[in-house]
Amino acid sequence: MKIVVGTREEIAKKAAARYEKLLNERPNAVLGFATGSTPLDLYGELINLNKAGRLSFAEVTSFNLDEYVGLDGTHDQSYRYFMNENLFNHVDIRKECTFVPSGLDVSDEKAAQYDEAIKAAGGIDVQLLGIGNNGHIGFNEPNTPFGSITHVVELTQNTREVNSRFFASIDEVPTHAVTMGIKTVMNAKSIILVALGKAKAPIIRETVLGEVTPKVPASVLQLHPEVEIYLDYEAASLL
Ligand code: GLP
Numbered sequence: 001m002k003i004v005v006g007t008r009e010e011i012a013k014k015a016a017a018r019y020e021k022l023l024n025e026r027p028n029a030v031l032g033f034a035t036g037s038t039p040l041d042l043y044g045e046l047i048n049l050n051k052a053g054r055l056s057f058a059e060v061t062s063f064n065l066d067e068y069v070g071l072d073g074t075h076d077q078s079y080r081y082f083m084n085e086n087l088f089n090h091v092d093i094r095k096e097c098t099f100v101p102s103g104l105d106v107s108d109e110k111a112a113q114y115d116e117a118i119k120a121a122g123g124i125d126v127q128l129l130g131i132g133n134n135g136h137i138g139f140n141e142p143n144t145p146f147g148s149i150t151h152v153v154e155l156t157q158n159t160r161e162v163n164s165r166f167f168a169s170i171d172e173v174p175t176h177a178v179t180m181g182i183k184t185v186m187n188a189k190s191i192i193l194v195a196l197g198k199a200k201a202p203i204i205r206e207t208v209l210g211e212v213t214p215k216v217p218a219s220v221l222q223l224h225p226e227v228e229i230y231l232d233y234e235a236a237s238l239l
Contacts, residue, residue, distance in 0.1 A: 001208060001221065002228045003239070008041055008196055011230040015192060016045035018228070020055045022126060028059040030118070032127030032185075033087070034138075035064070035079045038194050039128060043087045050091040057093035061121045063114070064100040065129070065138035065185075069152065069176035071103045077166055078103060101178040106152050111178050114150040118184065127188035131195050134158055135203050135216040139179035143214050148181030182220055190226035193218070195235040204231060205238040 004014055022029055033039070049055045064079055073080035080100040088098055101114050118124060129137050134156065140148065141156050154176055155163075164170040185191065195204050207218040208229065214220075221227045231239075 003208070003236070004228060004230045005233060005236045006230075008232045011194065011232060012041035012045045015042050015194060015228075015230050016049055018192065019046060019126070020049055023055040023057070023060070026125065027056060028061070029125040030121050030123060031060055031062045032124040032180075032188055033062050033064045033083060034128045034130050035066070035082045036130040038130035038196055040086060042128075042194065046087065047090045057091045060093055061097045062093065062099065063118050063121070063124060063180075064098075065127075066177050066179035067101045067103040068174040069103050069106050069178060070174050073100070101150060101180075103174075103178060106176075106178050108151050111150040111152055114178075114180070115184055118187075124188040125190065127185055127191045129185070129191060129193040129218075131193060131200060131203060131207065131218050132159060133162060133199060133203055135207060135218045137182070137185060137193075137218050137221075139177040140182050140185075140217045142217060144182055144217055146182045146186075146214060146220055149184050150178065150180050153177055153179055182217060186220060186224055190228070191221060191224055192228050192230065193221065194230045196232045198234040198237065200235045201238040204229075204235050208239060 004011060064083060067079045071078035075081060088095060131137060134142055139153050160170060160173045164173050167173050206216050210216060210219055212219045212222050
């Protein structure tokens, strides 16, 4: 694991530089994107680099980690909407080459086809991850098997409470989601995890220094050969 620590601004710039290098070497890269508040600074940097002509998404294919069940792409809390608003609408990516699991008409069988689509695209070159306070990656909650592929999950009460800040009330937070599995994430050739703020410090410590266990889904990253973890000083404060 390579760990990069800096201010919020510095780590967003450093992570963006990683994408600049990759996309200049491999313009048709397959990128795995994430949602949540954490990647917003990075997406802002990617938009700036795109506008400045320093990187292009014109040949990129992308796959997002997850989506809420029951929200279609026009719902302002759907992850499809988030990606359009915070990245895709502002860069030269071909929308038809951006994939987010569908939150409608879901089944495990349909979800598993997402893994097939990723394979057919050649596999993910760089998977971006945030991390939940309980160590979830995507929506893989504690005790998700490491062998899991894209599947339907029931969200924990903790995750629904944490994410309720984006909804009018907790009752509006979906109870289920579709998420890439742990194996789907681990199949990526390289992984970038970003964590910001003091609240993430304990789980970052467990992820990096703790036992590798399904109880802490992100701890599986210790087993991946190409992981970079970008932390602000607060998130890194317990390392
Ligand atoms: C959600 C997403 C995760 C994300 C997590 C942390 O549950 N499914 O992919 O990593 O929230 O969000 P934030 O970055 O806002 O802390």
